[in-house]
Amino acid sequence: MILLYLAVATAYLAAAWLEWKLLAKPPHASPARLVAATSWLPAAALAGHFFIVASALLVADELDLSLVNALSAVGGLTALFAWLGSLSRALPGATAVAFPVAAIALLLSAVFSNPHPFALSEAPLARVHIAIALTAYALLIVAALQALVLIGLEKRLHRGLPEPRADSMPPLLTLERFLFRIVGAGFILLTLTLATGILFSEELFGKPLAFTHKIVFSVLAWLAYAALLLGHYRFG
Numbered sequence: 001m002i003l004l005y006l007a008v009a010t011a012y013l014a015a016a017w018l019e020w021k022l023l024a025k026p027p028h029a030s031p032a033r034l035v036a037a038t039s040w041l042p043a044a045a046l047a048g049h050f051f052i053v054a055s056a057l058l059v060a061d062e063l064d065l066s067l068v069n070a071l072s073a074v075g076g077l078t079a080l081f082a083w084l085g086s087l088s089r090a091l092p093g094a095t096a097v098a099f100p101v102a103a104i105a106l107l108l109s110a111v112f113s114n115p116h117p118f119a120l121s122e123a124p125l126a127r128v129h130i131a132i133a134l135t136a137y138a139l140l141i142v143a144a145l146q147a148l149v150l151i152g153l154e155k156r157l158h159r160g161l162p163e164p165r166a167d168s169m170p171p172l173l174t175l176e177r178f179l180f181r182i183v184g185a186g187f188i189l190l191t192l193t194l195a196t197g198i199l200f201s202e203e204l205f206g207k208p209l210a211f212t213h214k215i216v217f218s219v220l221a222w223l224a225y226a227a228l229l230l231g232h233y234r235f236g
Contacts, residue, residue: 004048005110011045012079012103019086019096042083042095049076049106056109062117065130068109069116075105077138081182082145089170090178093149094142101141129196136189140225143182150175180232187225194218 018038053073057064082098085091153172
């Protein structure tokens with residue numbers, strides 16, 4: 001199994017390297033095999049990653065949601081969303097950062113083992129809650145990566161340098177609008193995560209809601225994203 005972990009991580013890193021190469025050189029000026037590899041290599045890495053995540057999470061009738069397994073799942077979802085965004089030209093360059101992040105998260109799950117079993121049959125609502133939470137975190141990470149890409153592109157413009165892949169990249173304003181759509185979607189899912197966790201704590205986890213540091217940090221994160229979206233829609 002460790003060989004599969006290494007193969008998937010290597011595929012992620014190779015795909016990220018190819019993306020960096022294409023960012024520096026337009027696709028029409030790159031070898032055809034190089035361009036083709038940017039399609040099948042990420043697909044192979046993602047398929048392997050999700051097979052590993054499914055095998056690690058689903059153990060008999062239990063869900064092993066340890067910290068490293070959760071990080072691996074979020075890393076895989078982040079890579080998937082970034083890749084789909086790059087295919088639609090809405091997230092150019094995001095995979096160059098998302099794929100190495102996914103590779104690191106995957107390798108951490110291979111090295112560290114901290115089982116945290118959760119009976120699937122005991123709380124069906126918990127599966128929905130966990131799926132929403134992981135998707136929300138992945139979307140917000142993709143938004144952060146895309147923000148880094150936009151900062152880099154803006155700096156290039158200020159320094160008078162040409163935009164990479166200018167023939168296939170949408171305008172910066174279009175990229176910014178899509179960025180805030182991602183943030184908005186992640187914020188909605190984060191809101192659902194907090195709402196279900198707070199309102200249905202006893203049904204989800206078998207105990208009343210406890211006011212812990214996790215709740216505090218989650219609420220602070222929600223407030224930060226709410227302020228970001230409010231500021232964007234009010235002041236542009």
